[in-house]
Amino acid sequence: MQQPLHILRSVFGYDAFRHHQADIIDALMQGQDVMTLMPTGGGKSICYQIPALLREGTGIVVSPLIALMQDQVDALRQLGIRAAFINSTQDRDEQRDIETALRQGELDLLYMAPERLLGEAMLQCLGACRIALFAIDEAHCVSQWGHDFRKEYQQLSLLHQRFPHVPRIALTATADARTRREIIEQLALEQARVFIHSFDRPNIHYAIHASGNARDALWQFIQRHHRGEAGIVYCLSRKQVEATAEWLGNQGRTALPYHAGLPQGLRQHHQQRFLREDGLIIVATIAFGMGIDKPDVRFVAHLNLPRNIESYYQETGRAGRDGLPANAWMSYGMRDVINLRMFIDNSDADDIFKRIMRQKTDAMLGLCETTGCRRQALLAYFGETLAEPCGNCDNCQNPPQCEDATVAAQKALSCIWRTQQRFGAQYIIDILSGRDDARIRRNGHDRLSTFGIGKEYSHAQWRSIFRQLLAQGYLTADTEGHGSLRLTAKAGTLLKRDVAPGTVMLRALRTSAPTPARTRPKRAASLDAADQALFEALRELRRSLAQAQDIPPYIVFSDKTLMAMASMRPQTEEAMLQISGVGARKLERYGDAFIARIRDFMRGQDDNLSS
Ligand code: ADP
Ligand code: ZN
Numbered sequence: 001m002q003q004p005l006h007i008l009r010s011v012f013g014y015d016a017f018r019h020h021q022a023d024i025i026d027a028l029m030q031g032q033d034v035m036t037l038m039p040t041g042g043g044k045s046i047c048y049q050i051p052a053l054l055r056e057g058t059g060i061v062v063s064p065l066i067a068l069m070q071d072q073v074d075a076l077r078q079l080g081i082r083a084a085f086i087n088s089t090q091d092r093d094e095q096r097d098i099e100t101a102l103r104q105g106e107l108d109l110l111y112m113a114p115e116r117l118l119g120e121a122m123l124q125c126l127g128a129c130r131i132a133l134f135a136i137d138e139a140h141c142v143s144q145w146g147h148d149f150r151k152e153y154q155q156l157s158l159l160h161q162r163f164p165h166v167p168r169i170a171l172t173a174t175a176d177a178r179t180r181r182e183i184i185e186q187l188a189l190e191q192a193r194v195f196i197h198s199f200d201r202p203n204i205h206y207a208i209h210a211s212g213n214a215r216d217a218l219w220q221f222i223q224r225h226h227r228g229e230a231g232i233v234y235c236l237s238r239k240q241v242e243a244t245a246e247w248l249g250n251q252g253r254t255a256l257p258y259h260a261g262l263p264q265g266l267r268q269h270h271q272q273r274f275l276r277e278d279g280l281i282i283v284a285t286i287a288f289g290m291g292i293d294k295p296d297v298r299f300v301a302h303l304n305l306p307r308n309i310e311s312y313y314q315e316t317g318r319a320g321r322d323g324l325p326a327n328a329w330m331s332y333g334m335r336d337v338i339n340l341r342m343f344i345d346n347s348d349a350d351d352i353f354k355r356i357m358r359q360k361t362d363a364m365l366g367l368c369e370t371t372g373c374r375r376q377a378l379l380a381y382f383g384e385t386l387a388e389p390c391g392n393c394d395n396c397q398n399p400p401q402c403e404d405a406t407v408a409a410q411k412a413l414s415c416i417w418r419t420q421q422r423f424g425a426q427y428i429i430d431i432l433s434g435r436d437d438a439r440i441r442r443n444g445h446d447r448l449s450t451f452g453i454g455k456e457y458s459h460a461q462w463r464s465i466f467r468q469l470l471a472q473g474y475l476t477a478d479t480e481g482h483g484s485l486r487l488t489a490k491a492g493t494l495l496k497r498d499v500a501p502g503t504v505m506l507r508a509l510r511t512s513a514p515t516p517a518r519t520r521p522k523r524a525a526s527l528d529a530a531d532q533a534l535f536e537a538l539r540e541l542r543r544s545l546a547q548a549q550d551i552p553p554y555i556v557f558s559d560k561t562l563m564a565m566a567s568m569r570p571q572t573e574e575a576m577l578q579i580s581g582v583g584a585r586k587l588e589r590y591g592d593a594f595i596a597r598i599r600d601f602m603r604g605q606d607d608n609l610s611s
Contacts, residue, residue, distance in 0.1 A: 004017075004022065004025045004026075004029070004050050004051075004054065005017070005022075007050050007053055007054065008046070008050065009583070010583055010584050011053070011079050011080065011081070011583050011584065011585070012046065012079065012581075012583050013561075013577070013579070013580065013581050013582040013583030013584075013586065014580055014581065015580060017046075018042075018043055019038060019042055019043065019197045020036065020038075020047075020195040020197055021043060021046055021047055023195060024036055024047040024169070024193075024195055025046075025047060025050050025051050027167075027193045028047075028048065028051040028055075028133055028167050028169060029051055029054060029055065031165070031167050032167055032191075032192070032193055033167055033168045033169070033189055033191055033192035033193070034047075034167070034168075034169040034170070034192055034193050034194075034195065035139075035169070035170045035180075035183060035184060035187075035189050035192045035193070035194045035195075036169065036170070036171050036172075036194070036195040036196070036197075037171075037172055037173070037174070037180065037195070037196045037197065037199075038171070038173060038195075038197045039173055039197065039198075039199050039200070039201050039317060040173045040201070040314075040317040040318060040321055041201070041295070041317070041320065041321030041322065041323060042173070042197055044137075044171045044173075047169065047171070048061065048133060048135035048169050048171070049076070049081070049109065051132065051133055051167075052108055052109050052132045052133060052135075053081065053108050055132035055133060056130055056132060057105065057129065057130030057131050057132040058102060058105070058107045058108065058109065058110050058129065058130065058131060058132055059108065059109045059110070059131075059132045059133050059134075059135060060110055060112070060117070060126065060131060060133070060134050060135070061109060061110065061111045061112070061134075061135045061137060062112065062113070062114050062117055062134065062135065062136045062137060062156065063111050063112070063113065063137045063138065064113065064114065064137070064138050064141050064148070064150055064153070064290070065113075065138075065290065066085075066087040066088065066089060066113050067268060067271065068292075068293065069085035069087060069111045069112075070085065070089075071275065071293065071551070071552060071555065072085070072111060072293070073085050073109075073111060074551045074555055075551075075555045076108075076109060078551075078555055078556070078585070078586065078589070079583060079585050079586065080584070080585035081108050081109065082106060082107050082108045082109070083107070083108060083109040083110070083111070084098050084101065084107055084109075084110055084111070085098075085110065085111035085112060086098045086099070086110065086111075086112050086116065087111075087112060087113060087116065098110070099125060102125065102129055103125070103128065103129055105129070105130060108132075113152075114150065114152035114153055114155070114156060115152045117156075117159075118152060118155055118156070118158065123158075123162060126163070127162070127163075131163060131166045132166075133166060133167045133168065133169065134159050134163070134166060134167075134168040134169070135168075135169050135171065136153075136156060136168065136169065136170045136171065136187065137171050138171070138172060138290065139153070139170035139171055139172040139183045139187065140172040140173075140174035140179050140183065141153040142154050142156075142182055142183055142186040142187065143174075143178075143179045143182045143183070144182075145178065145179070145182075148290050153186070154186050156186075156187055157186060157187055157188040160187075160188040168187070168189070168192075170183055170187055170189060170192070173314065173317060174310065174314065176310055176382065177383070198379075198384060199313070199379060199382050199384060200375065200379060200384070200386065201317060201320065202390070202392065203320045203323050203324060203325055203326055204316060204317075204319055204320050204326050204327070204328050204392075205325065205326070205327050205328065205392050205393060205394075206316070206328045206374040206375060206378070206392075206393040206394065207327070207328070207329050207330070207374075207393065207394035208329075208330045208331075208332070208367070208368050208374065208394065209329075209330065209331045209332075209394075210331070210332060210333060210368070210464060210467055211331040211332075211333065212333070212460055212463070214303050214331035214332075214333065215244070215247065215303070217331050218233065218301055218303065218329075218331065219248075219251060221299075221301070221327075221329050222248075222253070222281075222299070222301075225299065225327060226298055226299050226327070228278075228279045229279055229296075229298040229299070230274070230278065230279055230280055230281070230294070230296060230297050230298055231281050231282075231297060231298055231299035231300065231301065231319075232281070232282050232283075232284060232288070232289070232297060232299075232300045232301070232315075232318060232319075233248075233255075233281060233282070233283045233284070233300075233301045233302075233303060234284060234285070234286065234288075234300070234301065234302045234303065234304070234306070234315055235283060235284070235285060235303050235304060236285070236303075236304040236336075236339075237285070238259045238260075238261045238285060240303065240304075241257045241258070241259045241283050241284060241285055242257050244283045244303065245257040245281075245283040248281055248283065253281055254277075254279070254280050254281065255280070255281040255282070255283050256270040256273060256274065256280065256281070256282050256283070257270065257282075257283050257284070258270050258271065258282050258283070258284035258285070258287065258288040259284060259285040259287055259288075260285065260287045270282065271288070271292075274294065275292075275294050275552045276546070276551075276552045276553070278539070278543065278553065286306075286311065286315065289314075289315060289318055292318055293321070294318075294321070294552070294554065295321040295322035295554050295558055295559070296321075296322055296324075296554055296558070296559045297318055297319050297320065297321070297326065298319065298320070298324075298326050298327065299319055299326060299327040299328070299329060300315055300316045300318055300319040300326075300327075300328050300329070301327075301329045301330070301331075302315070302316075302329070302330040302331070302332070303331060304332060304336050304339075305330075305332040305336035305337065305339075305340055305364060305365075305368065306330075306364065307340065307343075307357075307360070307361070307364070308357075308360035308361065308363065308364050309360070309363055309364050309367060309378065309381050310360075312330075312364065312367075313378060313382075316328035322554075322558050322559055322560050323560065324559060324560060324563075330368075332368060333463075333467065334425060334463055334466055334467040334470065337365065337467060337470045337471060337477075338470070338477035340361050340364075341358075341361065341470075341476060341477055342477060344357045344358055344361065362473070363381060365471040366471075367381070368471065369468060369471045369472070369507065370395070371395060371399070371400045371402055371507065372389070372395060373386070373389035373390050373393055373395055373396050374390075374393040374394065374395055374396075375389075375390035375392070375393055375396075376389060376390065400507050400508060401507070401508035402505045402506065402507060402508065403505070403506060403508055403509060404501055404502050404504070404505060405465060405468075405504050405505065405506040405509065406494070406499055406500075406501055406502065406503045406504045408454070408457065408465055408504075408506075408509075409465070409469060409474065409494055409504040409506075410494055410495065410499065411432060411450060411453055411454050412428065412432065412454075412462075412465060412466065412469060413469075413474065413475075413487055413491050413494055413495055414450055414495060415428050415431055415432055415448070415450035415454075416428055416475070416485050416486075416487060417487060417495065418448050418449070418450055419431070419443075419445060419448070421478075421484065421485065421486045421487065422484050423484050423485070424484050424485065425462075425463065425466045425485060427439075427440075428466075428485065429454075429459055429462040429463065429466070431445050431446075431448065431450060431451055431452075432450065432451075432452070432453060432454030432455075432457075432462060433452065433454055433455060433459065433462070434451055434452025434453075434454075434455060457509065461509045464506075464507070464509055465506060465509065466485070468506045468507065469504075470485075472504075473488055473490050474487070474488060474490055474491045474494065474504075475487065475488065475491065476488055527563060527566055527567060530605065531563075531566045531567050532566070533601075534565075534566040534569070534598065534601045535562055535563060535566035537597060537600075537601055538562045538565055538566060538594065538597060538598075539553075539562060541593060541594065541597050542556045542557055542562065545590065545593065556586075556590065557581055557582075557586070557590070557594075558581055560580070560581065561579060561580060561581030561582065564579045564580055564581070565579055565594060565598065569598050569602065570595065570598065571595055571598060571599055571602075572595070573587060573591055573595075576591050576594070576595060
């Protein structure tokens, strides 16, 4: 019998298993159930694909998004694996053909949505076939608490009753303990072997800015680090999605909007273009992303504060699945903090739910305002300890300065108190700055003792102070929607006499502009100039091969594989097989074309040298 490692090498073209892959495959081979959590890009699919190839019968993959099945199946067929999907995008004849192939044992893997699988017709059909295993992808969809909730997922425990001897594997990248418990309960996986991998994504650089003009900051970031590279920009509202996409378009980037308000067909089209073309930006609400397997997303940017750390981590996790350097970048402002709090207070949820939501928001704000390593804070949230600061986040690279802002905080709070907690930050800042303003005069606020006592700070600095006071829980915004600021019980302690210096420490206010983040090691930096030129030539070849077959370029070869070719320059089939990501079938299909292109390139270099 063939061994898993042999399949990994000959079919997938990879050298060795990573993380728990080998153990998971072993467990499934022995007929055990498995539940696994691995971060995005960790290599979950191979865990069920290899056992499906080795065990007798067909592996059934439950996947929530029919829109992505085509690409998943295309990728497998490129490897010579007999894969198919069955869903409503196919006509009756096509569906019947697939069922026939299934019955005759001609399929290694079959993808379908849960509603299809749970239909009595399909269950009966499967009852008459050999099933190698069931793989339940995106298993966190069983959770009512998450925003990917799918009701049918909760009925999948049926598989355990109907097919007690077929091993099942549930896979997810969602980390929190509650979701984990729900998956095990809902899917009847109490007996399953559980494999949890570290959630760290060391190749992702995290940076969080509090910025006045998020859009300009975003543009600077994209220009500096991601010219011509693919990325996702998350916004809170549909309107902001549209406006940002248009703006990026005017700046000269191809940027496509994606949100639930767009017609289904257009949404689909934009997603498709994002997957198939190089260097596109998608601007989206959180409606976009689940199951997006595009490996070469080089950045994920947030123009607003995400609701909680789980969402933030899942969204940023869509960057750098290929393991190459990628950026998670966020800009947020005071308005975000207020909006988030208001959103919770105004929701219809019961008090317990609200309390949980508030804790989650506070944790998110804590991450934003922390002066320590972001990765340590993130992993700690998921119950993991990182012993040393990571060296690959904004705070590690440019440690933020803190300063004693106790007096400034007292001025701000007292001004809010003296205006009966009826005004928003802008107005309060105007009073503190002593602004000559009709409304202030009309209200008689130019005669307050706090009028003009804050001239030592600019408006921008005051905004930063208010944002941080909100984040640290000295202030709340009212829930009626005007955003007027109120004092909390914690604020009371500051309004007494004799408050010790150093009671309120804030991130540096006096540094004029934030020091630009140190440039991350560029992807291209690992290639020298000549390798880079060859890499571009190979990318061009990949693009035309992909276009001819109407598949995304990364299905032909990943960037990582092309980079390895560009630096190793294989010119024989044996040498080509040594490249990670080149297996037997891909060698057969593309080997000659890539070898020829490499030879051309080398010859061009020789000519240059001799002339
Ligand atoms: P996930 O589903 O966990 O996000 P994938 O299964 O899509 O991740 O794998 C991410 C990438 O890593 C894919 O390009 C995959 O081919 C690659 N990969 C998986 N396992 C290995 C391995 N053992 N060695 C090298 N590359 C691997
Ligand atoms: Zn760090």
